Amino acid sequence: MEETLKIVVLVKHVPDAQFDRHITGPDNTTDRDESILSELDEYALEAALQLAEERGGPKAGNEVIALSMGPAGAVNAVKKSLQIGAYSGVHLSDDALAGSDAAATSLALAAAIRHLSADGRPVDLVLTGMASTDGETSLIPAQLAERLQFPQVTFASSLEVAGNQVTARRDAGVFSETVEAQLPAVVSVTDQINEPRYPNFKGILAAKKKKIAALSLADIGVDASQVGLAGSWTVVESAEARPPRTAGTIITDDGDAGIKLVDFLAAQKLL
Amino acid sequence: MANALVFIDNPGAALKKSSLELLTIARSLGETAVALTGELTDDVAAALGAYGVATVYQPSSDDLDNYLVGPKAAYLAAAVQSAGATAVLLDNSPEGKEIAGRLGIKLNAGVITDVVGVEADGTAHKSVLAGSYNTTAKATTPVTVLSVKANNVEPAPSGAAGTPAVARIDLPADALVNSARIASRSEKPVSGRPDLSEARIVVAGGRGVDGDFGPVEELADALGAAVGASRAATDAGWIGHDAQVGQTGVTVSPQLYISAGISGAIQQKAGMQTSKVIVAINKDAESPVFEIADYGIVGDLFKVLPQATAEIKKRKG
Ligand SMILES: Cc1cc2nc3c(=O)[nH]c(=O)nc-3n(C[C@H](O)[C@H](O)[C@H](O)COP(=O)(O)OP(=O)(O)OC[C@H]3O[C@@H](n4cnc5c(N)ncnc54)[C@H](O)[C@@H]3O)c2cc1C
Ligand SMILES: Nc1ncnc2c1ncn2[C@@H]1O[C@H](COP(=O)(O)O)[C@@H](O)[C@H]1O
Numbered sequence: 198m199e200e201t202l203k204i205v206v207l208v209k210h211v212p213d214a215q216f217d218r219h220i221t222g223p224d225n226t227t228d229r230d231e232s233i234l235s236e237l238d239e240y241a242l243e244a245a246l247q248l249a250e251e252r253g254g255p256k257a258g259n260e261v262i263a264l265s266m267g268p269a270g271a272v273n274a275v276k277k278s279l280q281i282g283a284y285s286g287v288h289l290s291d292d293a294l295a296g297s298d299a300a301a302t303s304l305a306l307a308a309a310i311r312h313l314s315a316d317g318r319p320v321d322l323v324l325t326g327m328a329s330t331d332g333e334t335s336l337i338p339a340q341l342a343e344r345l346q347f348p349q350v351t352f353a354s355s356l357e358v359a360g361n362q363v364t365a366r367r368d369a370g371v372f373s374e375t376v377e378a379q380l381p382a383v384v385s386v387t388d389q390i391n392e393p394r395y396p397n398f399k400g401i402l403a404a405k406k407k408k409i410a411a412l413s414l415a416d417i418g419v420d421a422s423q424v425g426l427a428g429s430w431t432v433v434e435s436a437e438a439r440p441p442r443t444a445g446t447i448i449t450d451d452g453d454a455g456i457k458l459v460d461f462l463a464a465q466k467l468l
Numbered sequence: 469m470a471n472a473l474v475f476i477d478n479p480g481a482a483l484k485k486s487s488l489e490l491l492t493i494a495r496s497l498g499e500t501a502v503a504l505t506g507e508l509t510d511d512v513a514a515a516l517g518a519y520g521v522a523t524v525y526q527p528s529s530d531d532l533d534n535y536l537v538g539p540k541a542a543y544l545a546a547a548v549q550s551a552g553a554t555a556v557l558l559d560n561s562p563e564g565k566e567i568a569g570r571l572g573i574k575l576n577a578g579v580i581t582d583v584v585g586v587e588a589d590g591t592a593h594k595s596v597l598a599g600s601y602n603t604t605a606k607a608t609t610p611v612t613v614l615s616v617k618a619n620n621v622e623p624a625p626s627g628a629a630g631t632p633a634v635a636r637i638d639l640p641a642d643a644l645v646n647s648a649r650i651a652s653r654s655e656k657p658v659s660g661r662p663d664l665s666e667a668r669i670v671v672a673g674g675r676g677v678d679g680d681f682g683p684v685e686e687l688a689d690a691l692g693a694a695v696g697a698s699r700a701a702t703d704a705g706w707i708g709h710d711a712q713v714g715q716t717g718v719t720v721s722p723q724l725y726i727s728a729g730i731s732g733a734i735q736q737k738a739g740m741q742t743s744k745v746i747v748a749i750n751k752d753a754e755s756p757v758f759e760i761a762d763y764g765i766v767g768d769l770f771k772v773l774p775q776a777t778a779e780i781k782k783r784k785g
Contacts, residue, residue: 214734218597225603237716299579300572330715331597334581339537339566343573348648349537351566364651369562370664370710370718372655376536378648388716389709429608430578434591436603442741442760449753450767455775458747459783461763465745467669467724468691468780 199252199359203260204245204322205310208278210271211235211331218331224296224426225433227331229267234274237326239281239393240386244356245324246282247391255284262287262313266294266305272409279404280396286409287313293414293421298429299332303340305424308417310345322363325385327352338385348378354389470498470590473553474521475544475567478506478533483515486666488623490557490616491519493586495626497555501525502632503547505532505540513632520626525550528638535647537563541570542643548575548611550637555590560615568615578607583616590614598715598738618666619721656710664694664711669724672696672713672740676729676750676769679706683773684728690780696720696740698730714739728769732757749773 210232212218219228242263249259263278265271266289275286289309297305314320323345328335335351342349350356353365363378368389396404414421422428446461448454462468472494476487483491494500501523502516508524516524525547532539544567548556556571558564565581572579585593590612595602607613664670671693673684681695688695696713697706713720715735725743730736732748732755740746741760748761749769758764765772 214598214738218600220597220601220603227597299569303573327716333596333598333715334569335562335565336569336579336581339569340573342538343541343570346646348646349566349570350648351536352562363648365648368709370656371658372653374653375651376648377651382648430572430576431580431605431607434604434606436596436601438601439595439599441600442746444759445762445764447753447758447761447764447766450765450772452771453775454749454765454767455772455777456779458749458763458765458772458776459779461747462724462780463783465724467745468783 201252201258202248202321202358203318204249204324205262205264205313205320206238206242206245206278206283207306207323207325207337208238208242208263208265208274209235209326209329210265210267210274211329214330220436225436226296229270232270232273234277235326235330237328237330237388240388240390241324241326242278242281242283243391243393244386246394248322248358260284264289264306264309264313266290266302266309268295275409276404277396279407279409280401281394282400285407287412288409289412289417291414291421293425296426296429297424298431299334299336299340300430301424301428303337303344304428305414305417305419306337307341307344308419309412310341312412312417319381321380322358323347323381323383325383327385327387335385338383342383345383348382350376350378350382351385353384353386356384356386356390470555471551471553472497472500472555472557473548473551474500474502475556475558475564476502476504477540477559477563479504479512480506481509481511483512485623486559486618488519489618489621490559491516491521492621492624493616494555494557495520496588497586497590501551501553503544503637505543508634517631518625518629520628520630521632522630523551524632524634525637526634528636531644534650535644536650537566537570538647539639539643541567541574542640543637544571545574546637546640550635554611556611556613558613558615560617565615568613572613575611576609577611577613578609579613580605580607581615583614584620586614586616595742599742656708659695661688662692662694664696664713665718665720667694667720667722669693669726670696670713670720670722670743671726671728672698672730673701673728674698674730675700675704677701677706679704681707683770683777687726687773687777690777698736727757727761728773730757731755732760
């Protein structure tokens with residue numbers, strides 16, 4: 198059997214897109230009530246669980262650690278990950294983290310990952326979603342790779358680990374490619390990679406016994422001035438809600454809707 | 469005046485429109501230089517000159533294309549230092565954003581992605597939360613890194629054409645270390661239709677096309693449009709994944725988006741609701757897509773689309 202792995206899965210607690218999402222306060226930050234585990238991170242968790250299970254799961258010594266950085270409520274993203282199957286959880290939380298941009302977030306997450314490597318067993322693989330469903334920047338995986346000096350394998354639509362080597366497929370608009378890298382690596386996965394499992398009753402019960410470690414900035418050796426609004430390198434100066442789109446004309450086809458459509462396009466000067 | 473540096477990845481035989489847009493924005497910020505990868509043809513050099521570019525940097529190694537992102541960011545960081553640039557502009561492609569992200573860490577520079585407009589002082593405009601907010605953001609660092617979406621400015625040459633000087637950038641010795649290597653790459657066949665992310669018109673089909681993209685493609689061709697799809701359609705294998713519009717596909721904001729047989733799930737809307745005009749054809753009047761459509765037709769796409777296609781052809785003669 199393959200050697201066991203220590204995998205950190207990054208899971209973000211994000212505002213549920215099924216509801217209206219808001220930017221609030223003097224610092225123009227996203228309102229985090231009504232938040233859930235970012236659905237794109239479930240693919241990263243599934244990929245981690247599959248790799249660990251191929252290697253004999255927790256009993257064989259594999260680790261699948263769900264790590265979330267965020268305010269108190271973000272612990273729910275960790276709990277959900279434990280219900281789905283993560284072996285243990287870490288919640289990085291500190292008042293000073295509020296308002297962190299990508300650079301500050303990646304700094305804190307990199308420090309947390311180094312901290313998790315400090316128990317004598319280094320992290321082999323950092324798995325992330327392809328984007329957070331609120332920020333949608335996809336900057337964190339690339340910036341983490343830069344900060345940790347790990348190879349970056351992003352937008353993986355398939356992933357294999359054999360020995361020390363990661364092999365992934367990436368599908369972009371005009372090409373498909375195979376990439377190879379050495380562990381330890383940062384890998385972000387797309388929603389094409391697998392079908393995430395759902396938490397079942399057994400999983401929900403088992404999650405209650407799993408450990409969630411709470412980390413503060415002091416624990417990971419980061420100074421408050423390096424993160425949050427103070428440590429961010431960008432500021433959001435203004436945020437204005439766009440008027441929601443409203444429904445326009447709705448017609449029912451009586452046999453000539455195709456012609457009416459062309460009339461509409463002509464009137465809008467779109468032909 | 470500030471110095472702006474534009475990153476252009478493998479321009480090939482001619483500069484893309486999005487590159488010309490970046491050059492146009494760069495000129496509004498200051499004296500423009502370009503960091504190129506790949507070959508610099510005479511035509512490209514002339515076009516850069518016409519856009520007022522004074523210096524073109526090229527890497528000392530052509531190995532960059534064999535690795536993912538990291539080495540390109542290392543090259544660009546070295547070019548920024550040579551150029552003394554305080555603003556760096558890149559494409560908003562997935563790779564452009566990632567290079568921007570890593571460059572930001574290397575240079576301690578603020579990074580803003582998905583930019584749709586840039587003011588002379590570097591303030592960037594963007595829309596966030598799937599188009600529900602317009603924001604302005606600014607880097608607080610000496611260097612600003614911006615990845616800019618296509619189709620937001622009109623490309624304009626400078627009027628005073630010159631010939632750019634060419635300078636080489638030596639890659640840092642460790643530039644290729646700790647990087648993922650591209651072991652193989654296969655190009656997908658090109659469709660001849662406009663590029664989905666930059667098209668002026670997109671016609672998209674969903675589960676409602678039931679395996680037959682013919683009517684969608686024919687309307688697209690009559691309009692000179694790109695073809696898009698919902699994830700239900702790409703997952704079913706009726707069309708390539710690269711046609712998927714939405715949260716995990718391409719984000720589009722064309723002048724016109726025609727949605728046919730798509731219900732309008734939140735993840736689909738995330739990729740198209742900043743389109744200027746939205747037309748929806750769906751046989752279910754209760755479909756959520758009608759909540760955001762400027763013009764909605766409750767009807768069968770297999771009747772409506774072919775009729776519209778025939779009518780357009782007739783009118784265009
Ligand atoms: C993590 C994640 C990411 C996702 N990312 C994306 C994404 O990027 N893009 C995306 O699109 N989806 C995405 N989805 C999927 C999304 O949730 C929806 O399932 C999907 O958009 C539905 O596709 P659809 O509208 O084509 O299918 P359905 O929801 O099944 O709708 C089909 C519609 O066609 C209509 N119809 C049927 N026959 C006809 C006919 N003859 N004429 C007219 N109308 C007809 C029906 O009335 C119905 O409204 C994602 C989901 C998840 C969980
Ligand atoms: N605060 C966070 N806590 C944990 N993981 C995060 C956080 N922010 C981003 N990530 C991870 O980085 C990925 C990309 O996010 P983003 O760069 O914000 O689009 C997400 O899918 C997560 O896996």
